[in-house]
Every structure is written in structure tokens, then in C-alpha cells.
Amino acid sequence: MNYTLHQLQIFLKIAELKSITKASEVLNLTQPAVSIQLKNFQDQFPIPLTEVVGRKLYITDFGEDIAKAAEQIINHVHAINYKTLSFQGQLSGRLKISSASTGKYVMPYFLSGFMKENPGVELNIDVTNKSRVIESLELNEVDFALVSVLPEKLNVNKVELMQNRLMLIGSTKLDLKKWRSKKQLFENYPLIYRETGSATRNAMEKFILKNNFSVHKKIELTSNEAVKQAVISDLGCSIMPLIGIKNELKNKDLQIIPVKGLPINTTWNLIWLKSKKLSPVAEAYLDFLDAQKDYIIKNEFSWIDF
Template sequence: MNYTLHQLQVFLKVTQTKSITKAAEELYLTQPAVSIQLRNLQDQFDIPLTEVVGRQLYVTDFGKEIAEAAEAILNEVQAINHKTLAYKGQLSGRLKISSVSTGKYVMPFFLSGFLHEHPGIELSLDVTNKSKVVESLAQNKVDFTLVSVLPEGLDIKSTPLMKNSLYLVGHDKPKKKNYTKSFMGEVPLIYREKGSATRAAMENFVDGNRIAASKRVELTSNEAVKQAVIAGLGYSIMPLIGIKNELSNNDLHLYPMKGLPIETTWNLVWLKSKRFSPAAEAYLDYITKEKTDIMAQHFSWFENY
């Protein structure tokens, strides 16, 4: 057999996501590239690793065993790399973070300086909805999570990073200086999927003000909601952090309304009982010292709204 580490890495990601498309996204590869690596690995085994039923990809029992072996091999390779760097006196290891989907507009700016200072550290950043982020935290699968609403029922510690403001957003330029809440009952409203913190904030505002929505649309990502609003399909309550360029280009507009914006805070969260690796310990120290400067450098535009 002559399989490569890259093939094992691709196969492991496919087994974790149950999707070639999602594996390609997380590995920053094209779908054809993932398919080729998967096929090249499969060619070395007489027993199928995966199978497709309908349009759903399934991992066979044999494939699951190979995936477990692949994960063990890749972990050992990473350990070798980390030991080599440690021997050279460099900070090394893997930093694992999960972030709610709109946190993708925030988290990279709080990571880039740290990773430039410590090139030996590997980053694993999983961007998903809030329910999955909280699940990964509860199961101790990550060092830190980024959320705008602190999870309940967990013994946690946190440090605030910056505020998160959510506004009513539409495609057309507002014709009034102030809109009443009844306006939201007269237009189509576009929601994020269940499990999203943005969805929960929007539902709380709509339900709390007894707004009877005339039409509801549900989409599965902040980007999809944004494009739907730009296309004129409806209105949505969205985080300001994710629409800077669209506001500047006049593709989107903020609709003034009493009770808005909804204000929350982006928090870096970890389990109180978490035993930090040297990489995680160094990152928390970095955030404590540098977060104010990072906000001033990258998010001063926030104060203009």
C-alpha cells in the first residue's frame, strides 16, 4: 500500500462531515480535489470505505475502522511536529476553537497576531451555529468558543471581546426616520435556521412585541440571509459586524425602530475545569493583553452606527 498523509487527512474529514462538499470547504480544497484523493485511497483497498445511497454519503464499517486508524496516525504525526518545535524552543501545539457562524467576522482578527507570533501553533477553527458550538464546549472538544450569548447550564469562565449589535435590515433605502414595529408584520421576514443565536434574538424581538409576521423565510447561513435581503426577498434582523461592505455600497440599509439595535457581547468562553495546553494558556494571555488594541485597530467603524 502507498497511501499518503494527505489522503488520510481528506478521508478523515469526509467521514467526520459525511459530505465531500463540506469536507472540501473545511479543508479549503475544491470538491474534485477531495473526490480524487478519496478515490486514490479507495483504490488501495478491496473493501469499500464509503457508499452513496440516494444522494447521501455513508461510511462503511470497514471505513470507520480505517478512519480511526487514520486519526491515530495523523495525531502521532502532529505530536512529532510539536516535539520538534518544542526542542527548538518554539511554542507549539494545536489551538481548538469553535465559533458561532457570525463570529467568522470577528474571530480571525483576534487570532492573526497570535498565530504570526507563534507559527508553530496549529489552529482548528470550527464555524457553526450556536447549538453545535455549545455542544462542542460541553463535550470538552475545544479550548475556547466564541458566542454572543453565554450558554446556560455549564460551569464556564469567559472574557468579553466586543459588543454585538443587531439591526433590522432591508434592501431599499428607508423612507422614514423611525418605523413602528407593525412594519415587521407587513413585510416578509427572513430568519436563520433553528439553533442560531441570531435566530433566537430575532424571534425574541418579534414574539416579545407580538408581531404577527405575514410571511416567514428560513435560510441556513448568515451569508444566505444577507444575499436574500439584498435581492429584495424580505427583511431581517442581522448583526452589524457582517454587513459592513454592504452598508458602504448601499446594498443594504438599516431601518430605525424603537427597541433596536439588540445589544449583546462577543465572549470568548471556556470550561472552568479546563486544563489548558501551553498553546491555549498563551492565547488567553494574548487576548487579555491585546484585545483593546485589536478592537481599536479593526472595529472602530462600529461606533459610526
């Protein structure tokens, strides 16, 4: 056996995602490079690690066992690296954060300075929808979660980061003069929704219900970026977080449609379980936020208050 740490990391990611294509994207490698490393790794075992049925990749039972062993090896390697840095007087360890999908426009700005100050810290961010974010927090898979709506059934601590403003957004190709009222616009022009489980969708549905709008033309997309591109192309309009459309507003690809009752204002909160024993890295990050949060908001997000 002569497999490398690099091959273990690649196989573990393939086993997690059940896809060579997705693994290559996450690892920032080309698909052929990942395929070659997988083949070189598999060739060292007398039993198959993967199998392809139809066009779908499956991990064999033996492959699952090897993936678990690979994860343990990689964790031990990380532990060695962290101990080395610790002896050198550097903060070291992992910081794991799960973020609601639109939080990707927020969270990096609150992490950049901390990561530059602490090069020994390894950052892991999972960007997904609200349901999965809460699940990862509940299962203790992450240190922190970024949400705009606090979970009702979990005991959590929180740090308020900044305001999240949701507005009705349309393409600049949309001629608002053709519509007699905003009610008519909501009820007759296509409305683009996020997928079920999205906090943005929940807020949008509550607003529509509160105003007794009857939506007849509905389109559902599974990411904020997909919704944004659909709105730009004039496929429909949508209620979206202002935070994610700065450049599109500046370039006049999108317009804010004034509607009574909007914007919907929520708050981005960084939350963690009250029962969780935070690592030194997580504690240090909270100290960083306490000292730098206001400065970051002022320098990076003052444009929101127009």
C-alpha cells in the first residue's frame, strides 16, 4: 500500500458527496485529476471502493469502511498540525460555521480579519438552507450558525450581526406603469420563490398571506443566485434580501419596487447551542466579533441604509 494523504482526502470527499464532479468543485480540482487520483487509490485495494450503476456513483460497504478510516487519519494529521502551531504560540484549530444561503453575502466580511490574524485556524463554512443550518447546529456538527430567524425549539446564545432587509425586486425591463396597483402585480405577474425550507421564502409567504394576495403564477428555484438571474432576465419578480443585489442595483440590472409593508426587516444572528463547550478558536472568534463588529458594519455595509 502506498496511498497518499492527498488521495485519502479526495476519496473522503467523493464518499461524502457521492459524486466525482461535486468533489472536484469543492476541492478546486479538475474532474479528470480527481478521477485519476480515485483510480490510483482504488487500484491499491483488492476489493472495489466504488461502483457505477447507470450513471450514478455508489460507495461499496468496503468503501464506506475505508472512508471512515480515512477521516480518522485526516483528523489525526490535523491534530498534529494544531499541536505544532500551539507550541509555537499560535491560535490553532477548526472553526465550523453553517450559514443560510443568503448569509454568504454577510459572513465572509465578519471572518476575513479574524482569519488573517490567525493563519493557524482552519475555516469550514457550509452554505445551505435554513432547515439544514438548524439541523447541523442541533446535531452539534458546527460551532456557530448564521440565521435571520431564530430557531424556536433550540436553546441558543446569539450575537446580533446586522440587519437583513427584504424588498420586492424586479428587472429594470419591467415597466411598472403597466400595472394599476401592486396587488395586481403580485397576483398576475410571475412571482419567483426560493425552495421550501428557505427563511426568505417563509418571510415572503407570510407577507403574501398577510396582504391577502392570490398568487397565480409561481416559479420555484433552489438558490438565491438562481432567483436573482431569473429576475434580471424578467422571468418574474421576487422578494429578496437587499444584501445580495448590491452590484445589480449599481449596474441598473434590478430595481426596487416600493410596496406598502416592505421592507421586511430581520436580523442576521450568529448563534450557538447554550449547552456547547466552545473551543479556544470559537471563544477567540467571539472576542474578535465583540471588538470588530461595529467597524465591519460601518465599513462594509453602510450602503444598505440608503
